[in-house]
Amino acid sequence: MLEQYADYQLCLVNEETGYPVAVANCVPVPCSGPDDLPPEGWDWLLETAAKPKGPHNMLGALAISVPAIHRSKGYARKMIRALLDLAEAKGLHGLVAPVRPSAKAHHPWVSIDDYISWTDHEGRIYDPWLRSHLSSGGKLVGPCERSMVVHEPLPFWETWAKQTFDETGAYVLDGVLTPVEIDVACQYGRYEEPNVWVAYAA
Template sequence: MDAPPRPHDGLTITTLADRPDLAGPVWAMPDNWPVFVPHDPVGALLMHRVRDELPEYVLVATDAEGQVVARGFSVPFALHAEGRGELPDRGWDQVLQWAFADRERGVVPDTVSAVEITIVPEMQGKGLSGRMLSAMRENARSRGFRQVVAPVRPSAKHREPAAPMSEYAYRVRDADGLPHDPWLRVHVRAGAVIEKVAPASMTVSGSLAQWRAWTGLPFDTAGPVEVPGALVPVHCAPGLDHAVYVEPNVWMRHAL
């Protein structure tokens, strides 16, 4: 049974299975993801399949005029299948691959992973991300799952690309002991705990020409290059004509 719509201040959150007419607007919704992120090959291959094959795990928020203002993608997978059991170091990429491998093999899932919550730019900072996270938890609970996990991309980490994620993820505020990072803080307030760092959650590689086109930076010096929006520096290898970005995320675990 699908989680019911949640009206709130003119907003309604429902599943794409209940509103298949929103499949196009969900995909076309404006966002402010760094331009290089869609070039992760795993996401490029599988994210559209989440929309098309798992619409009951896609949440959509519409405003009073019926415009799509937020989306939340999640996938069911078998965390406790043979050879697994631990949340993967390859984070976002790996959980997408596991979800569709399980689907194709008929493996019964035992866990839901969030893979994206995106808010249109003009609605950011208004608490909608927390509502989308709550709706994702409720949707998973309504389908009989006992936990949601999430390879979280900390929202302020791009301001400190040189800081190790293993240190940044565990920073807390003196006033209340909650995470320093705003997006990690939303998850903890919703009941999550930090499980571990996923050191290689997403990988984007390309020629120097591609990275120059994506970023407007010269990419002509060997070594780390700080790129706007990147959580860690991109490794540039001019002699090999390529650069590689390996993004760490933070695994959060929500008990339901």
């Protein structure tokens, strides 16, 4: 997929060291507008880019990645700006992003609707990554509750969690934004990661 859209993948390189300090992955998609964005989010972007039903008119952001050693240096915001510049250069109408709220993993039992209603002591949206998007000009559209769905056999989850699951139920694993539903009888687990749609005009 990314090879198909190689000219939509961005990398920020430190001029002195020659090493990458940030990466942004995105794909062009047909989209009638922010009001029609679906609850599938990240999965929808991949599926729609692979089999578009109409001309590409919007840029869909899949990820912005900054190594831990380079965080808090403004690189993520530079990549947001670079994505907006790319959308404009490609003649697209804007940018949509199923944003993974970075601090949600600390509150896995809180619904995504409640979580995005939280504010900090200054009245800003609570989540720092969502806050970065909004301060960069993005508009919060709303949750995409099933942005990334992972449905895998039980051994997959036991390998990830480094534990065995003897009872059916909801489990909080390291890094998840919401609990993983484990079904011991079916020997399967399902994770539906909620993200938040953010839209930018070109």
